[in-house]
């Protein structure tokens with residue numbers, strides 16, 4: 001079903017983190033040539049080696065999403081290393097600050113907004129400009145169920161992800177006529193190295209009991225939605241928000 005992906009070129013931001021490295025591997029496994037973009041270049045080489053070992057093709061480019069120049073340079077580098085324009089972008093870089101709203105300082109707020117909303121905008125705009133020039137492309141913004149419902153102590157994160165979902169729809173509207181699709185993937189709680197300890201704790205177990213499926217997600221639970229949004233199988237989908245959350249969004253109020 002996703003055969004059209006074979007030979008396409010993609011760029012994944014935040015590609016050395018938990019979900020980003022997984023997204024890169026999944027795309028590479030479908031035959032996509034992938035540029036892994038991130039700040040910690042040294043973490044990229046083993047990721048590329050693993051993809052190549054699995055028969056895929058990948059390269060590393062340096063990108064800090066808080067700098068427009070860095071985003072532009074990264075696209076240039078990716079296109080030159082991949083041998084052509086980027087056709088799929090996974091806009092995944094993100095950070096979280098967990099603190100009660102009343103105690104957040106200016107820096108807590110600004111840092112999260114600058115990566116999760118402004119950074120995602122910089123990447124999406126740069127990708128969109130290039131994709132418009134070639135008349136095709138798929139941008140997948142990695143949002144969160146916290147962009148659709150709220151939890152405590154992550155006010156900037158929730159606001160940024162809600163903004164990213166609205167931005168997804170605004171860009172989808174403008175760029176549909178240019179053959180560029182823009183969709184959002186909104187994961188629920190997904191187990192990665194960063195949160196594994198928390199989910200094993202009593203507080204983590206209590207959270208899991210509130211998820212209708214009574215489990216947290218694994219990165220591979222996002223594979224179907226990722227490949228669908230990337231591929232021509234979703235040719236009539238743009239401006240969509242796909243939640244993959246074990247039913248968390250429909251948990252009882």
Ligand code: NAP
Pocket residue numbers: 013014015016017018019020038039040063064065066092093094095115119142143144145186187188189190191192194
């Ligand atoms: P993660 O392991 O912390 O990965 C985040 C990545 O973003 C890291 O590779 C980090 O790079 C990168 N990043 C941060 N600031 C950056 C910047 N200024 N420029 C470029 N890259 C930057 O977190 P994750 O769980 O994989 O999350 C990935 C995405 O999924 C995020 O957008 C997150 O909000 C979203 N999400 C995650 C979950 C979940 O349960 N895990 C649920 C919903 C949504 P460095 O390593 O260089 O800092």
